[in-house]
Amino acid sequence: MATIKVAILGATGATGSSIVNGLLQSSEPRYEITALTRPSSLEKPAVQGLKQKGINVVAADLEGPEAQLAEVLRGQEVVISAIDAAHLLSQIPLANASKAAGVGRFVPCFFATAAPPKGVMKLRDIEDVLNHIKQLYLPYTVIDVGWWYQITLPRLPSGRIDYAVIFPTGHIAGDGNAPSALTDVSDIGRYTARIIADPLTLNQMVFAYSELYTPNQVYDLLEQLSGEKIKRNYKSSETIEQEIAALKPERITPDHPELYALATVEYGYSWGVRGDNNPQYAKYLGYLLGNELYPDMKGKPFEQYCKEVLDGKGVGAYGSN
Amino acid sequence: MATIKVAILGATGATGSSIVNGLLQSSEPRYEITALTRPSSLEKPAVQGLKQKGINVVAADLEGPEAQLAEVLRGQEVVISAIDAAHLLSQIPLANASKAAGVGRFVPCFFATAAPPKGVMKLRDIEDVLNHIKQLYLPYTVIDVGWWYQITLPRLPSGRIDYAVIFPTGHIAGDGNAPSALTDVSDIGRYTARIIADPLTLNQMVFAYSELYTPNQVYDLLEQLSGEKIKRNYKSSETIEQEIAALKPERITPDHPELYALATVEYGYSWGVRGDNNPQYAKYLGYLLGNELYPDMKGKPFEQYCKEVLDGKGVGAYGSN
Numbered sequence: 192m193a194t195i196k197v198a199i200l201g202a203t204g205a206t207g208s209s210i211v212n213g214l215l216q217s218s219e220p221r222y223e224i225t226a227l228t229r230p231s232s233l234e235k236p237a238v239q240g241l242k243q244k245g246i247n248v249v250a251a252d253l254e255g256p257e258a259q260l261a262e263v264l265r266g267q268e269v270v271i272s273a274i275d276a277a278h279l280l281s282q283i284p285l286a287n288a289s290k291a292a293g294v295g296r297f298v299p300c301f302f303a304t305a306a307p308p309k310g311v312m313k314l315r316d317i318e319d320v321l322n323h324i325k326q327l328y329l330p331y332t333v334i335d336v337g338w339w340y341q342i343t344l345p346r347l348p349s350g351r352i353d354y355a356v357i358f359p360t361g362h363i364a365g366d367g368n369a370p371s372a373l374t375d376v377s378d379i380g381r382y383t384a385r386i387i388a389d390p391l392t393l394n395q396m397v398f399a400y401s402e403l404y405t406p407n408q409v410y411d412l413l414e415q416l417s418g419e420k421i422k423r424n425y426k427s428s429e430t431i432e433q434e435i436a437a438l439k440p441e442r443i444t445p446d447h448p449e450l451y452a453l454a455t456v457e458y459g460y461s462w463g464v465r466g467d468n469n470p471q472y473a474k475y476l477g478y479l480l481g482n483e484l485y486p487d488m489k490g491k492p493f494e495q496y497c498k499e500v501l502d503g504k505g506v507g508a509y510g511s512n
Numbered sequence: 513m514a515t516i517k518v519a520i521l522g523a524t525g526a527t528g529s530s531i532v533n534g535l536l537q538s539s540e541p542r543y544e545i546t547a548l549t550r551p552s553s554l555e556k557p558a559v560q561g562l563k564q565k566g567i568n569v570v571a572a573d574l575e576g577p578e579a580q581l582a583e584v585l586r587g588q589e590v591v592i593s594a595i596d597a598a599h600l601l602s603q604i605p606l607a608n609a610s611k612a613a614g615v616g617r618f619v620p621c622f623f624a625t626a627a628p629p630k631g632v633m634k635l636r637d638i639e640d641v642l643n644h645i646k647q648l649y650l651p652y653t654v655i656d657v658g659w660w661y662q663i664t665l666p667r668l669p670s671g672r673i674d675y676a677v678i679f680p681t682g683h684i685a686g687d688g689n690a691p692s693a694l695t696d697v698s699d700i701g702r703y704t705a706r707i708i709a710d711p712l713t714l715n716q717m718v719f720a721y722s723e724l725y726t727p728n729q730v731y732d733l734l735e736q737l738s739g740e741k742i743k744r745n746y747k748s749s750e751t752i753e754q755e756i757a758a759l760k761p762e763r764i765t766p767d768h769p770e771l772y773a774l775a776t777v778e779y780g781y782s783w784g785v786r787g788d789n790n791p792q793y794a795k796y797l798g799y800l801l802g803n804e805l806y807p808d809m810k811g812k813p814f815e816q817y818c819k820e821v822l823d824g825k826g827v828g829a830y831g832s833n
Contacts, residue, residue, distance in 0.1 A: 309643035322630035325797060394796050475715050476646060477798060 193220035195388065198264060200251070200285060201273035202226035203237040206302045206379055210273055213380020215244060220388050225267065227251035253281045260288035269387050271298040276454065280445050282320045290327045296387060297324060297331045302379060304338055304462050305372065305398050305473035311465065312457045313443055313450065332392050335478065336379050337372030337400035337468055338458075340496045341506070343409060347419045355505030360406075362424040364431060364463025367407040371468045372400035377506075378490035382481055385488055392484070398473040399481025401490030406463065409493075416497050428464040431456060514541035516709065519585060521574075521606060522594035523547035523567070524558040527623045527700055531594055534701020536565060541709050546588065548572035574602045581609035590708050592619040597775065601766050603641045611650045617708060618645060618652045623700060625659055625783050626693065626719050626794035632786065633778040634764055634771065653713050656799065657700050658693030658721035658789055659779075661817045662827070664730060668740045676826030681727075683745040685752060685784025688728040692789045693721035698827075699811035703802055706809055713805070719794040720802025722811030727784065730814075737818050749785040752777060 197214060201207040203226075214222040225247040228238050233250055242248055251263050264270060270289045272282050282299055289297045299320050306312050308321075324331045344352065346359045353359075374382075382399040386392050404412075410421050438453045462468035470480050481488060499505050518535060522528040524547075535543040546568040549559050554571055563569055572584050585591060591610045593603050603620055610618045620641050627633050629642075645652045665673065667680045674680075695703075703720040707713050725733075731742055759774045783789035791801050802809060820826050 307643065307647040309640060310647045319630060322628065326628040326631045328793065328796060330796075394798070472649060475649060475651075477715070 193388075194223055195220045195269060196223045196225070196267050197269040197271060197387070198225040198227050198267040199271045199273060200227045200253075201275065201300070202228075202241055202246070203235075204273055204275060205376055206300075207273035209376050209378070209380040210271060210383050211241070211244070211246065211380065212377070213382070213384040215246075216381065217384040217388075222384065223247075225249055227263070253278075253284050257284050257288045257291065260284060261291035264288055264292035264294055267292065267294055269296045269298065270294050271383070271387070272300040273302065274300045276314060277446055277450060279314075279320060283323055286320065286324050286327060286329055290329045295330055296393060297329050298334060298383070298387060299324065299331065301333045301335045301396075303335055304458065304468040305335055305470075305476065305478065306461045306467045307476065311461050311467070312454065313440055314454045314457070330393055332387060332394070333396035333478075334383055334386055335396070335398050335473070336374045336382060337398070338374070338462060340373055340375045340401075340491075340493060343373055343404075343493075344413060344497070344500065345410065345421055347413070347417055347421065349417075349419055351417075352500050352505070354503070355500045362426040363406045363410075364426055364459035365406075365428055365466075367410075367423065367425060367463075368405050369463055369466035369469070370403045370405050371462045371466075372398070372403055372470065372473075373493055374399070374401045375491040375493075375496055382488065382490070385485055386481070389484070392479065396476070396478045397481055397484070398470060398478040399488075400470070402493045403469065404493060412494060413497055416494070417501055426459070428460070431460045431464060435460060514709075515544055516541050516590060517544045517546070517588050518590040518592060518708070519546040519548050519588040520592045520594060521548045521572070522596065522621070523549075523562055524556075525594055525596060526697055527621075528594035530697050530699070530701040531592060531704050532562070532565070532567065532701065533698070534703070534705040537702065538705040538709075543705065544568075546570055548584070550574075574599075574605050578605050578609045578612065581605060582612035585609055585613035585615055588613065588615055590617045590619065591615050592704070592708070593621040594623065595621045597635060598767055598771060600635075600641060604644055607641065607645050607648060607650055611648045616651055617714060618650050619655060619704070619708060620645065620652065622654045622656045622717075624656055625779065625789040626656055626791075626797060626799065627782045627788045628797065632782050632788070633775065634761055635775050635778070651714055653708060653715070654717035654799075655704055655707055656717070656719050656794070657695040657703060658719070659695075659783060661694055661696045661722075661812075661814060664694055664725075664814075665734060665818070665821065666731065666742055668734070668738055668742065670738075670740055672738075673821050673826070675824070676821045683747045684727045684731075685747055685780035686727075686749055686787075688731075688744065688746060688784075689726050690784055690787035690790075691724045691726050692783045692787075693719070693723075693791065693794075694725055694814055695720070695722045696812040696814075696817055703809065703811070706806055707802070710805070713800065717797070717799045718802055718805070719791060719799040720809075721791070723814045724790065725814060733815060734818055737815070738822055747780070749781070752781045752785060756781060 202211050226241045230250040306315050342358045344356050386397050434456045443453050523532050547562045551571040627636050663679045665677050707718050755777045764774050
């Protein structure tokens with residue numbers, strides 16, 4: 192049975208946890224997982240929890256000497272980065288060290304919506320990491336998964352799903368008719384486990400999502416399942432453009448505290464107004480589609496997720512409840 | 513018989529002339545060609561020469577209103593840009609107008625070596641045109657052709673090929689052992705005519721070159737064919753890095769007069785030292801290869817070009833002799 196050695200950065204985050212679980216559940220291939228951890232975080236309970244799952248935990252200092260980081264990575268076949276958005280540029284030394292260590296596949300931190308490489312979303316603008324990877328001639332795979340189920344639902348008037356809707360959608364960006372790709376956070380890992388074992392996805396971008404819904408369809412479904420009526424607050428493209436302009440994107444550096452505020456508005460603009468987050472546009476951008484590569488690979492249906500949330504069995508994004 | 517309507521910008525330049533000839537010589541499909549010309553250049557002899565070849569000549573003002581430019585482009589199935597390197601960013605309004613006009617395929621001005629998208633060559637750095645195209649969701653094809661035969665040869669001690677070697681290679685970048693893709697300028701048009709008729713190349717990058725030679729093999733061949741011995745001036749990677757640093761690339765804007773000086777050194781660094789300009793790296797970068805798509809598509813062999821130059825039948829780059 193094949194075993195692939197994978198190192199993962201950000202293993203205790205929302206995306207990273209899903210990936211760790213997906214890798215652990217894979218039977219073919221099996222994955223031998225190493226969590227790359229900040230030296231100062233080695234004793235944290237979440238990191239200790241990884242050890243109990245049989246995961247190797249090693250200290251990795253992204254700000255330290257690259258040669259030392261390369262030593263830590265030597266022997267790893269795949270390196271996955273699930274770093275937080277405020278530290279995307281820390282992937283540059285990680286990529287350099289991966290190249291030096293002879294890593295066979297580097298998975299930079301994308302795991303988000305399909306979007307054009309530049310000019311629409313600051314989070315993509317600062318993903319010059321991929322260009323750096325290409326300059327290094329480092330084998331890579333980009334994985335995008337669309338928008339998470341866990342941050343898709345609006346509140347219900349009764350408040351009964353507030354426990355699961357930590358980041359409720361308070362408005363509908365645009366006219367609510369743009370189909371957008373959605374995935375349950377818990378499926379990111381299964382998709383990743385499948386994708387990184389496949390030679391066809393080497394040096395490719397893959398868009399692996401579960402279902403396509405327009406925002407209006409999301410509201411329709413939730414109304415139907417809950418029996419409650421939800422007010423739809425549409426936010427026009429002009430309003431969103433004004434909000435983006437007001438945040439003065441040109442001054443937002445990768446480590447700027449308002450990056451998240453900007454990213455939130457720009458995400459809505461990209462998938463809601465422009466309609467970027469769909470498989471046709473992803474194919475145009477050069478992505479392979481997960482459901483074309485692996486027709487048997489199915490994620491949790493969105494309707495099932497909604498029912499679980501209504502039944503009190505939902506889990507919030509970021510595992511926060 | 514299929515006829516495809518193509519508009520071309522820069523039809524009288526070195527690349528543009530080759531493309532016009534390649535399109536004219538194509539029998540299947542046939543191309544109906546329109547040259548997009550600066551209003552101030554309509555009366556120039558080279559532009560008048562296009563008319564005599566049966567090419568439509570229309571005024572197109574890249575600095576004018578985009579709606580007006582879109583009117584000029586309406587009905588064109590393909591728009592090809594062979595603009596000069598100092599005006600690459602003028603392709604932004606051309607792309608906008610092409611999108612508005614419903615153009616089915618936009619071919620931005622690449623037609624050069626395989627190289628990473630960012631960080632190695634300023635000419636690529638300013639090719640944010642492709643990112644803009646992707647943001648527009650404008651159908652496109654990128655065509656790169658490698659390095660031209662016409663700027664590959666060194667001088668011979670006898671001076672007998674000086675007439676054809678307008679930009680002689682005075683040194684060898686790196687150790688001279690990096691294989692680099694080469695193409696005769698006159699073949700760019702034939703390759704382009706084939707590529708833009710192919711649905712498989714839509715929204716793709718294509719690397720279509722004729723032969724692979726290392727600089728040392730170029731010198732070997734020319735020595736063998738000429739019977740002359742040529743001094744080999746190797747320039748180390750460290751020297752080239754110093755030359756690049758001395759030019760202070762960070763201050764070179766797209767319209768800077770030293771862009772060419774920088775581009776010349778950076779090209780040598782990219783294909784000579786890094787070895788970027790080869791089919792393996794091009795595939796890694798996501799290019800389709802011309803010789804894999806069209807095994808029957810052959811360009812002029814480099815040896816034949818060398819013999820023609822030695823026989824006094826060569827033509828310089830830029831048609832300048």
